[in-house]
Amino acid sequence: MAFLDYVKLNIKAGKGGDGVVRWRRERSVAMGGPAGGDGGRGGNVYVVASKNLHTLHNYANRVDFEAQDGQNGMSDKMHGKSGEDLIMQLPVGTELYIEEYDKTIDLLKDGQKELLFRGGNGGLGNVHFKSSTNQAPEKFTEGKIGEFGTVRVNLKFIADAGFVGFPNAGKSSLLNILTNANSKVGNYNFTTLEPHLGDFFGYVLADIPGLIEGASEGKGLGIKFLKHITRTKFIIHLIEANSSNYVKDYKTIRDELNKFNKELLKKKEIIVISKIDNLGVDLKTLTGKGKITKVDKNNSLPKFKKKTALQLKKLNKDEKLLYKIELQEYEEKLKDIKDKKAFQDLIIKNYKANVKALEKFAKKKVVILSLYDDKMVENFKKVLMQNLKKKK
């Protein structure tokens, strides 16, 4: 079932029942007077927010909804029954816009109940129209129609923080590790096709599909899902460590946010350099703490001592050949290690330059993260909690 966060419905409150014309029929009363009762009130339409609903699927297959009409009045001055109210359960975060009234109702809290449309009043029975000059009125009034309208029902999640970033940046993986959520993870773009929520110690985090350049013009999955982060306190922006240009990535996403709603740029933000282990370098080097890249065990040099010319002369033919082979192996290994070291140094240099440029551009520090490093995950949780606890 596709995710549903928008529907347009025709909704109507009940019509009031009509008043009626009736007469008293009692044996003891010669000329029975008017006894027509009033019509019952039409049912109201209420909307109620429920935290147990997360989509608008209840409203997927129907567009017309109406509360019950009131019953017509009855004899013996009896009122008709009121129509039953229609109570529409909607997810917390639903925004209702009534086109005809140009009115918006926001359902922001679990259990919040709002009157959407008022039912029509019942009409009056002829009992009301008796006067000194008219003892047998034939007059009654009809019930009023209920309020009605075309309602745009738009679900916008209420989350404390939301993830943004390119596809494959690791948003869903992060949501899953922080919360009870089970957002689909895959090593390809656009794994996430619909928003997901997760609970982080009582705070709600929202994962939305990845963005790409041109999303605002409909590229990729577009930007329609950004509505789900318009109500968040802040944004968690993920940038993949392996990217060649962090500033460019950052700016591309921010441009798309801006095109959707420039208020999004005003939100606080945590910038995360994600999947840092993918750089393939010693993580300590990146944090500035600890030693420069340690060459791992596989890369350690074999024990080998170069012989002097004098020592060489003393060797026989076979020993010389063996020594030559060992020397060659040693030199190759040495070169290999140097190359690797140079390559790693280059990666680190690029990474550091990237971070520096981004921090300058965004005017804030970045957080680095690898989901495979418990310490980094713990550190990120702390940063996240601090931000969640901050007042707006």
Ligand SMILES: Nc1nc2c(ncn2[C@@H]2O[C@H](COP(=O)(O)OP(=O)(O)OP(=O)(O)O)[C@@H](O)[C@H]2O)c(=O)[nH]1
């Ligand atoms: N090496 C490494 N891989 C990671 C890390 N976090 C996530 N990944 C992998 O990155 C790939 C993409 O992760 P997702 O969480 O699906 O990325 P996403 O940002 O939600 O992607 P979309 O839903 O397509 O926007 C998956 O193969 C993850 O296993 C990390 O810290 N390190």
Ligand SMILES: [Mg+2]
């Ligand atoms: Mg995802």
